[in-house]
Amino acid sequence: MAITLPDGSVRRYDGPVTGDKLAADIGPGLAKAALALRVNGTLKDLKSPIAGDAKVEILTLKDPSQDVLELIRHDAAHVMAEAVQELYPGTQITFGPSTETGFYYDFVRDEPFTPEDLAKIEARMREIVARDEPIAREEMDRDAAVRLFQDLGEKYKAEWVHEIPTDEAISIYRQGKWLDLCVGPHLPSTGKLPVAFKLMRVSGAYWRGDAKNQQLQRVYGTAWRSKQELDAYLTLLEEQEKRDHRRIGKEMGLFHQQEEAAGMVFWHPKGWTMYRALERFIRGRLERDGYVEVKTPQLVDRKLWEASGHWEKFRENMYIAENEEGLKEFVTDPASRIFALKPMNCPCHVQIFNQGLRSYRDLPLRMAEFGSCHRFEPSGALHGIMRVRNFTQDDAHIFCSFDQIEAESVRFYKLLSGIYRDLGFEDFKVKFSDRPAVRAGDDALWDRMEGALHAACKTAGIDYTMNPGEGAFYGPKLEFVLRDAIGRDWQCGTLQVDFVLPERLDAEYVGPDGAKHRPVMLHRAIFGSFERFIAILIEHYTGKFPLWLAPVQAVVTTITSDAEPYARKVHQALTEAGLRADLDVGPEKITYKVREHSLAKVPVLLVVGAREAEQETVSIRRLGSNAQESLALRDALAKLCSEARVPGT
RNA sequence: GCCGCAGUAGCUCAGCGGUAGAGCAUUCGCUUCGUAAGCGAGUGGUCGGGGGUUCAAAUCCCUCCUGCGGCACCA
Numbered sequence: 001m002a003i004t005l006p007d008g009s010v011r012r013y014d015g016p017v018t019g020d021k022l023a024a025d026i027g028p029g030l031a032k033a034a035l036a037l038r039v040n041g042t043l044k045d046l047k048s049p050i051a052g053d054a055k056v057e058i059l060t061l062k063d064p065s066q067d068v069l070e071l072i073r074h075d076a077a078h079v080m081a082e083a084v085q086e087l088y089p090g091t092q093i094t095f096g097p098s099t100e101t102g103f104y105y106d107f108v109r110d111e112p113f114t115p116e117d118l119a120k121i122e123a124r125m126r127e128i129v130a131r132d133e134p135i136a137r138e139e140m141d142r143d144a145a146v147r148l149f150q151d152l153g154e155k156y157k158a159e160w161v162h163e164i165p166t167d168e169a170i171s172i173y174r175q176g177k178w179l180d181l182c183v184g185p186h187l188p189s190t191g192k193l194p195v196a197f198k199l200m201r202v203s204g205a206y207w208r209g210d211a212k213n214q215q216l217q218r219v220y221g222t223a224w225r226s227k228q229e230l231d232a233y234l235t236l237l238e239e240q241e242k243r244d245h246r247r248i249g250k251e252m253g254l255f256h257q258q259e260e261a262a263g264m265v266f267w268h269p270k271g272w273t274m275y276r277a278l279e280r281f282i283r284g285r286l287e288r289d290g291y292v293e294v295k296t297p298q299l300v301d302r303k304l305w306e307a308s309g310h311w312e313k314f315r316e317n318m319y320i321a322e323n324e325e326g327l328k329e330f331v332t333d334p335a336s337r338i339f340a341l342k343p344m345n346c347p348c349h350v351q352i353f354n355q356g357l358r359s360y361r362d363l364p365l366r367m368a369e370f371g372s373c374h375r376f377e378p379s380g381a382l383h384g385i386m387r388v389r390n391f392t393q394d395d396a397h398i399f400c401s402f403d404q405i406e407a408e409s410v411r412f413y414k415l416l417s418g419i420y421r422d423l424g425f426e427d428f429k430v431k432f433s434d435r436p437a438v439r440a441g442d443d444a445l446w447d448r449m450e451g452a453l454h455a456a457c458k459t460a461g462i463d464y465t466m467n468p469g470e471g472a473f474y475g476p477k478l479e480f481v482l483r484d485a486i487g488r489d490w491q492c493g494t495l496q497v498d499f500v501l502p503e504r505l506d507a508e509y510v511g512p513d514g515a516k517h518r519p520v521m522l523h524r525a526i527f528g529s530f531e532r533f534i535a536i537l538i539e540h541y542t543g544k545f546p547l548w549l550a551p552v553q554a555v556v557t558t559i560t561s562d563a564e565p566y567a568r569k570v571h572q573a574l575t576e577a578g579l580r581a582d583l584d585v586g587p588e589k590i591t592y593k594v595r596e597h598s599l600a601k602v603p604v605l606l607v608v609g610a611r612e613a614e615q616e617t618v619s620i621r622r623l624g625s626n627a628q629e630s631l632a633l634r635d636a637l638a639k640l641c642s643e644a645r646v647p648g649t
Numbered sequence: 650g651c652c653g654c655a656g657u658a659g660c661u662c663a664g665c666g667g668u669a670g671a672g673c674a675u676u677c678g679c680u681u682c683g684u685a686a687g688c689g690a691g692u693g694g695u696c697g698g699g700g701g702u703u704c705a706a707a708u709c710c711c712u713c714c715u716g717c718g719g720c721a722c723c724a
Contacts, residue, residue: 104719112653203719204652211721215652218719246717250660259697259715313724344724378650378722379715387723436724472724496724523724560681587681595685609683621684628684 004055016049020188023058033060035187036071043067045137045185061194061225068225073098075135075187076125076197076223081105082178083124084219087117093180094156094207094216101233102197102222106205108156113217118199121219125197132191133176137184145170145181156207157181196230197223240486245538246384252543252601254551255385263382263389265531270551273580275530277549278537279370281646282394282419282526289415291366291396296348298372302338308347309504311340317375318343345371346498346523349397350505353519358509363519364400364408370530371395384535391529398522399507402448408522409456409478409495416480416493416526422647424540427483430462433470440474440500449497450476474500480526484540492533496523543601544623547644550580554640555602556618557584557593559609566613570606570633577637579644581606598623604640 003011003022011025023034023046037044038057050056059068077096084091084107096105107113113121140148142161149158160181164170173182175190187193199221207213224230241247249255254271257264267275286293299321305311310318319341342348349367358365372392381387398408420428432453435446453476457464464478471477480493498521501507508516527533537545547553556571558564564585574581582602584593590607597605605621607628612618618636620629631639 115654201718202653205720206651209721211651215720217652220719257716262715310724317723375723380650380652380720381722382716474724477724498724557684558681559683562681589680589682589687590684591682592686593684598685605684607684611683619684626684 001051002053003050004053006055006057016051018049019044019046019056019058022050022056026058030058030060033062034058035060035068035192036185038067043071043185046188048137048185069223070098071185071187072193072225073103073223075190075193076221077103077105078135078173078175078178078180078182078186079125079128079190079193080121080199080219080221081107081180082128082175083121085178087120087124090153092154092156094160096180099220102200102220104205104218104220106207106216106218108214108216113202113219115202118202118219122197122199126195128176128190129193129195130191131176132189134189135173135175135186137186138172138174139169140172142166142170145172148172149181194223194225194227196225196227197221198230198234236486243486243539243542244384245386245535248538248543249385249535251599252551254538257385262379263377263387265385265388265390271534273551274545274549275534277646278527278530278534281422281548281648283370284646284649285415285419286366286368286396289366289411291368293368293370294349294352295369296342296345296352296371298341298374299339300342300348302340304347304351305340307505308350308501310343310347314343317377319374319376341374342371343373343375345369345373345393345395346397346501346521347505350501350507350521353399353507354505358399358507358519360401360509360511360517362399363509364398364404366396366398368394368396385531386535388529388531391531393529394525394527394533396524398524399502399509399519400522401509401511401517402452402520405449405452405497405520405522406456406459409453410460412495412522412524413456413460413462413478418648419526420480420482420493423537424546425482425484429481429483429489430457430464431467431470431479431481432457432464433467433472433477433479435476436469436471436473438473439471445499446476449499453478453495453497472496472498474498482536484536485542488539490532490536492528492536493526494524494528497521498523545601545603547603547640548646550601550603552582552600552602553579553644554581554604554606555584555597556581556606556608557586557590557597559590559607561585561587562610563608563613567608570608570618573633573637574606574640577641579640594621606636 001013003013005011011022019037020031020034024031034046036046036059037048038059039050039054061068074097077098081093081096085093088109090109092108094106094108096103145161146158149161161170170181171183172179173184173186199219202217202219204215205218206215222230222233224233249271252270253268254274255265255267257266283293302311305318321339321341322337349369352367353365370392372390374390377387377389400408434450439446467479475497477494477496479491482490482492484490502518502521507519509519511517537549554574556567556574558567567583567585571581571583584597586593594605601623603623607619607621616633617630618633620631620636
């Protein structure tokens, strides 16, 4: 048999050979470094035999692939579980996979793990690595496996054996005295695990991801090829923390939140300035793209929510309002005087659509609203201004005919991609969610809906991935996922086809045939919500916004108080030119003022002293640079105004 | 909502049974200075709310609220 190595060389053997033997034959250095095999593209244990002709790669820590990281992390999870069971006998194991940055293991134990426990577990993990316990795979029959785990008191593992498809082998991995039910592959021994891991935190997690099940204790860790990689990751986490919109929002005085209005935002002047700039920007785009803007009530009678189906399906998330008079009337007329704060704008938009008799000539009707919605989100879901209970959607509904879905979807995609690009997000992904298991409408209808969206994607040249079964019950959808400056993904935009709500709220138009037809609604958003989107912008830019978005665009400041009259003149000129400028004529040293305004992330600092006053110039200092540029006041104004222009205007 | 952790001055945090602290910010003086912290003084807290234990509670216990990290949720 012939084994082809990555360099193209071929080694011949008379019979099956194990990976560690192969590695040893190639060289002692490789034998020592070898972690696992990739046989014809499939990852295998190092000790597994290679039975016939194959392309074989021997993986070491140097291998740049994600496979090696997953291997390390999966092993780290096992080593952690072994450490935990040594330290805390009676603890049961459940699952312990690798994750994007590390691993976790879910345990069953009455006592909660404390942060001190984590330190102990980590220390014991190092001991287990030092022990260099050989790791061995073993296959056994189903009943034996169940008995084995039952005897060990591992009820969850025993239960899981039954879940493994009957055509799959049951494999056990042993390291030292410890064992786990696992498909593998794994490292040849615990000593091969790089000591570049760190336990991060402990949290709750439900057995099999279902909130109805028992809650387990999940211990998270991170693991890397080397100490350097680990340190780089920990540094990245620190960087992320510095970008945190909650921290920057506070530091820059953009907004605050307080317990009397949990999950809501108090926008301060600077934050609201940004908000308005963003709103102005997108409103301009919508107007140019043929949208009309509306405004609908916050508080709407329960009857409408019953008709739309929200009362039945979304009620737990709705704020219900009533008053004394309403209560009195409620007694005699149970159908009225209970209101709800709108959790969505769509039913209200249909009300506007329904005023008067619509013609097919009115379609497509693109109805936009910066609609403030309230949803009672679970307390654990709240997060800064990203996940709130009162938020403003950049919402719109496109009322159109079936035939218009494709063209409208293409048009929307163009609008959205242009806006993302102008905001500094070059890179975004599209996910296509198709019919879910529980859904309204027959398959023929879904075929048409999905077909129209697929066609739109094709026409617009959209590269998308499928998200099977994740569509709304009323229709398929596209989701637009942004990638920010440090590679995190954020789902913001959405385009959803809906044929249920027009039916429920009886929207109709008269077609060219003179008969009444049901319009289709396209629910669509680009930011998703202003609150969340601003949070993403804050984190994307670390608060160092492009000029047009910056709450304070420029500060004029003086070297000495002699320059104050000229500084006032410069400030007034900026303000009159439409720039958001502050004036700082305090008595502090210029170094102090530069530091202050740099920390406040003011993009442009205009420094003036005697020289500038005399020559009618300004000295410009940009945030993030210590270079100075001297310009005539008039030129500086023109330059800044052009830089501060809202994108696309 | 669930599990764990936390809440002390405007901010960041120390104190963890025995009279509430620091730095920064703020206020007031002085300083007029050329690009990331001049000097000095003062003000500032029912130690998240409520209850309990104790001679004595920021500190220990119970409970509620809020936040943080996950889980679940996010038409």
